[in-house]
Amino acid sequence: MTESEIRDAVREAAKLAKASNPLTPSITNTVTINFVANAQLAVGGSAAMVYLPDEGVSMAKAGASMYINVGTLFPIYAETLPKTAAVLHEEGKPWVLDPVAIGMGQMRTDLLTTFKVYKPSIIRGNASEIIALAGLWGLEGGSDTSDVRGVDSTDSVRSAAPAAVAVARWTGGAVAISGEEDLITDGRQLVFSQGGSEMMPCITGTGCSLGGVMAVYAAVADPFIAAITGSAVYNLAGTRAAAHAKGTGSFQTDFIDELYVATPDAIAQNPLTVEEA
Numbered sequence: 001m002t003e004s005e006i007r008d009a010v011r012e013a014a015k016l017a018k019a020s021n022p023l024t025p026s027i028t029n030t031v032t033i034n035f036v037a038n039a040q041l042a043v044g045g046s047a048a049m050v051y052l053p054d055e056g057v058s059m060a061k062a063g064a065s066m067y068i069n070v071g072t073l074f075p076i077y078a079e080t081l082p083k084t085a086a087v088l089h090e091e092g093k094p095w096v097l098d099p100v101a102i103g104m105g106q107m108r109t110d111l112l113t114t115f116k117v118y119k120p121s122i123i124r125g126n127a128s129e130i131i132a133l134a135g136l137w138g139l140e141g142g143s144d145t146s147d148v149r150g151v152d153s154t155d156s157v158r159s160a161a162p163a164a165v166a167v168a169r170w171t172g173g174a175v176a177i178s179g180e181e182d183l184i185t186d187g188r189q190l191v192f193s194q195g196g197s198e199m200m201p202c203i204t205g206t207g208c209s210l211g212g213v214m215a216v217y218a219a220v221a222d223p224f225i226a227a228i229t230g231s232a233v234y235n236l237a238g239t240r241a242a243a244h245a246k247g248t249g250s251f252q253t254d255f256i257d258e259l260y261v262a263t264p265d266a267i268a269q270n271p272l273t274v275e276e277a
């Protein structure tokens, strides 16, 4: 796609999300669950957070798309997550995976291994998480030794590009890596989305809620455009919120305000560059 075609598709995705209020259920971590729901609502989605196996399955069927984040696991998720992912895959529903803290604990490793065959439409993580996921799935650019250090990244966004491309080629969807600039790839092109603020990594859940917002856009656009639209609105809202926030506490509320007021035109005009993979 040309840069101008991408911008047109982003504008349309942002408009459609507000117009259609898609149901975008989530199974996500307990640290940031409220932030995820509020961010989804701010961009036009309808949020519903669930935990139980039968609820995950019924939401996978009822939702327009879904968000799965493995940040804080509980024993019940060993049943909920594979069942839900299988239904999403069978029904051809778009879904977003955030492989938070990949490498921590056997249950997380087992679940993330299982997701390989269910091909998440968008995988969103920081650079270290994407390198580690490619490693776990035996794909190019991956590494077992990627230093995930809990939920934070120690690798640069660009260093994770080969892993992101390999994972996107495997799933046939998109992979998005967040950082100072965000990288989004469909395995053919690389889009770099700029903006945001140094305050964003100082608030827990900017990445989690970005995944939830990408799931809202995935209900109305293909995975590549949905991921680019999510990064664009985050970078735009982050830049604007930082211009008046006193610190990270008020930044979070200002950020939700800016997500809510961002227009499709402003989202489509946010700085981005396009490269071939």
Ligand SMILES: Nc1ncnc2c1ncn2[C@@H]1O[C@H](COP(=O)(O)OP(=O)(O)OP(=O)(O)O)[C@@H](O)[C@H]1O
Pocket (backbone or CB within 6 Å): 100, 125, 126, 151, 152, 153, 178, 179, 180, 181, 182, 195, 196, 197, 198, 200, 201, 203, 204, 205, 206, 207, 208, 209, 210, 231, 234, 235, 238
């Ligand atoms: N240094 C930075 N400058 C500008 N924007 C940033 C910076 N770091 C992160 N961001 C933005 O913050 C958002 C979340 O990215 P981040 O990499 O912090 O996610 P994460 O580490 O998965 O977060 P969490 O796990 O706490 O939810 C993205 O929109 C990204 O562009």
Ligand SMILES: Cc1ncsc1CCO
Pocket (backbone or CB within 6 Å): 029, 031, 032, 071, 072, 100, 151, 204, 205, 207, 208
């Ligand atoms: C801090 C934290 N711990 C587990 S999940 C989470 C939210 C950011 O990924």
Ligand SMILES: [Mg+2]
Pocket (backbone or CB within 6 Å): 100, 125, 126, 151, 207, 208
């Ligand atoms: Mg994260």
